[in-house]
Each structure stands twice: as structure tokens, then as C-alpha cells.
Amino acid sequence: MAFILVVEIVAISLFASYFLKFYQSYNKARHIGFPLVFSPFHPWGLFWMLGGAFLGPLLLRLPFGLGEFVNHIKSDGYYLTRNALHQKHGPAFIVVSPGCIRIVVGDGAAVEEILTKLHKEFPKSELYQGLKVFGNNLETAEGDDWRRHRKLTVPPFNERNSNIVWRASLTQARGMLKTWVSAGKSGIICTASDMMTVALHVLTSACFGRDYSFQPSESSDSTIIKGEKLSFKVALEAVLDSFLGVVISSAFPKSSGLLAKYVSKKIDTMKFTVAEFKRNLREMVDEERAFLKTTSKEKNNLMSALVRACDLEVTKGDGKRSLTEEELYGNLFIFTFAGHDTTANALMYATALLAANKHVQSWIKEEIHTVIGKNLDSESWEYEKLFPRLKRCLAVMYETTRMYGPVVVLPKSTGSTPSTITIRGKEYTLPAHSDVMLNMVSVHHAPEFWGPDPWSFRPERWIIKNGVAGTEELLQPPYGSYVPWATGARVCPGKKFSQVEFVAVIASLFQRHGVQPVPQPGETIEIASKELSEAIEGSECVLTLKMRHPEKARLAWEADA
């Protein structure tokens, strides 16, 4: 009897607390002035995190639009619904749920205003704290702390480094193309994973001074064997591949007994991988220190520049602009993490889009042949001379990141004090401690900037025409229309890095080769292209935007006649 009473009291308390939290959120949201939509679940709550993937599709089938709230709290809701939610609710609206209000901003000018305002007003969302696993870093720091990280970490991304990125990208592209062409007419389905390999190897060259030759991902073996030492590359790949696992496992204690045997094997394996990655980082930094003692010259990579800058600051400066050992590791990791699948995705989407749009291949080939020629081998391509002239190749990147940018929604917050934004001439005050989600899909497809066909892949829209390939100019997108690398003080420091890599890989792939989708038996190439476009559209958000079925992009590479 007493037990039933206790259960009843607990149940009533839980219900009461649920409704109280819901009411508090409503009360916080209702004065702001934006339309409200309601979600019974907290978007970052444990219940939705664990059950959302299963419940979401079922709830979406409810009649009278009762399940519409799912689109507001699932990670790719704003990609899958395109602009429909803003068309229905306006340029900004609020998702009210128990314990949380989420202000969704789809208006381009307001998004730019938020990104360029002092970050005291719109700091990063708490979610970023998970990225501290290897130490505080540029992504996770705020205020003066962030300024210190930025001053130290960004200068190494200079033109010398771009040169390394260019060379490394060309080397990787040559290796990758060779394996792709050798697959012949049956084609390959590993574009996505191979682009991850390329992006990883370019990062290891430019950030750590470690060069690896391209190895097709289908045959590479990165199995983790517990108890053995992992090489730097294997540990890095494993950490990047299962980053969510890394974050979750860091919250668990090391398991023992029965738990270890049956439940926590994966967690322990992750912990082991993290420890191995840290060991590799420590050894590499120690090696770098030993090298720097023998010479006054640093190497052209992020690690060398960071170690030198930090050590010099400690010995000769006032020490205020230095990084701790942990912060050094944190930054080395974050640059690799932030630069990996973002650039790989851009390359993957672009390759698939080019395969589905043969005429765009001809258009960029015209530029590549005018600027570089058909015969000059990429070993002799000079970054300074060629990169600035390959405008059409860069236009392909702009168009790809506009349509399929890796970041679907940029999570910010209002911090500890209220913040203001202006939308269509009216000022709004947003209360403290609110989630603010910047809807990049909405900004990048606004018909007022991108015309009646924002969903068509048309890289030509980026070229200010003067008709001669190699001398054209790129469109400066109007304020509030295009921010895939963000903007303002926290603009992506890897923007140029990713552009140099993208242009080098695309120019190298298409100089003497073409790609097309492989038709199923009895299909025409037109139908295969249409199916490929549908497979591209069928993307989902797993941290960044990715094709749900990359294996549906079977592509065949062939040398030009």
C-alpha cells in the first residue's frame, strides 16, 4: 500500500514538474513577439535523444498536423522541410517545450546580425562543451579566452600553409582518381568515404606535417585491437569516425566486472582509443619541441607553429597569450575535427552533383583547359598562379555549400543577459538563457536572393559574366544571403583552407576525366542522373549533412576521348 502511494506521489510530482516547466517556457516566450509552436519534448532531453529516431516517424503520421512539432526538434527537420516552416510561421518563430525555448531564425539579415554581434550577446550553445574532450579550444572558448586561442591558432593558416594544402590535395586526388578509373564501367560507390580519406590526409599534412598516400577506404583496415598501441592515423580516424561515442564514453567511469564484460565493451574501446590518440599527440608535440631546439625555423604546419608560439610566449612574452598543454592538444584536435567531414562532404556532394549534371562538367573543363591546359601534370601546378584563376571550380563549391552546406542549423544562445535582434525593421528582445537556432537552409534558399530556382544546382549563377574562362569574376553575395562558413569575428578560420583543397581536387579530377552515374540494366543515363539527384536530395543530418544512402551514388570515371 505504502509502495503504491509512493509511486503515485512520484508520478504526480513528475507530471506537475513537467507542466510547470512547460508553463514557464510559455511564459518566457509569449512576450517576445514571434509566433509560438509547441513541442511536448525537450529537443536535447534524454527522452527525445534516445527515443526520437524511433518515435519521430510515427508521430509525423498523426492526423491534423499533430506531429508537426517533430520537424522542429529532429536534427534534420529544417533540411527536410526546406523553407516550409518559415513560410508557415514567418522569418522567426519559437519552439516552446518543457524547460526550453528555441528561437528559430531564418531571416538572412537577422542571421548575419547575430553572427557579427559581440559574442557576449549570442555565445555558442552549451552543446559545444562536448568538444572539449581533448582540452579547451577555439570552438569551445568564449570572450577573452577565445581571443587568446584565436590569436595563436589562426596565423598559421597563411599562404605558406595554403601551398601545402594545394600540394597535398593534388597528391591525394591523383591517387584517388587512379583507383576510381581502374574500377571501369561498373563504377565505384565509395565517393563519400574516399573523400573523407582525402580530407583527412590533407589535414594530417597541413596540421601535423604527416604525409600519407591515398588508400581507398574500401580496402583500408582500421580495426581497433584492444591492448595494442594504435598509430596516430588509426587513432585519429577512429576518434573522428565515432566522435559522439568519444563524447559519451568520456562521461562514463572506466568499467569493471560484469558491466565491463557485457555492457561497456564499446565504452572501454573508445576510452582506449582516446588515450591512444592523446599519447600520439603528446609524442608528436615532444618530437616537435626537440626539433625546435635544434633550429630557429618552424615547419609549415599548425602543430609546429603552435608549439613554437606557445613556448616562445612562455619564455619571452608575458605568458598571457600562451596555451596550456591541454589547450594545445584541444586545438590540434578541433582543427582536424572541424576541417574533416565539412570539406569531405563538400567534395562528395560536388562530385555527385557534377555526375548528375554533365553540362556543368563541360563548363568547368573549359576553365581548367584555358587556365592550366590539358597536358600539364598536376605535379607542376603552381598554387599562386592557378588557384586565383579557377573561379568556376570555386563557384561549384559555393553552389554546393549553398545547397548542401555541412551546417544545417547553427546553434547559438542568448547567454546570461537578454539580447536584441532586428527582423524586417522591428526590434525584438530575446530573454537570457534561450536557444537561438540559425537556420542556414532557409538563408541559403531565400527566393528574394536566389530567385525562383533556389533548389537547382547552377554554379553559373556565381559568375559575373564576361564570357572568357579564367578571367571571370565571382559574385559577392548580398548581405544576409550566404554564410556557410559563418561570418564576423568567429568566421571559420579554415575557409580558405577548404577552398584551396576543394579547387585542387576538383580541377585535378576533371582535367582529363569525366564522371557519370552507372545506369541499372535497362535504364538510360537520364534516368540514372535523375535517380542520383534524388539520392543527393535524400540527405540527413548526422552532426553535418550527409547522403542517407551514399551507396546509391554509383559513379563511373573515364578518361576524356
Ligand code: HEM
Ligand atoms: C566546407 C568546409 C567548411 C565549412 C562549411 C565550415 C563551416 C564552419 C562554420 C559554419 C563555423 C562556425 C561554427 C560556429 O560558430 O558555431 C566554423 C568554425 C570553425 N571551423 Fe570551419 N568549416 C569548413 C572547413 C574548415 C576547415 C578545413 C577547418 C580547419 C582546417 C575548420 C576549422 C574551424 C574552426 C577551428 C572553427 C571554430 C572557429 C571559432 O569558433 O573561432 N573549418 N566552420
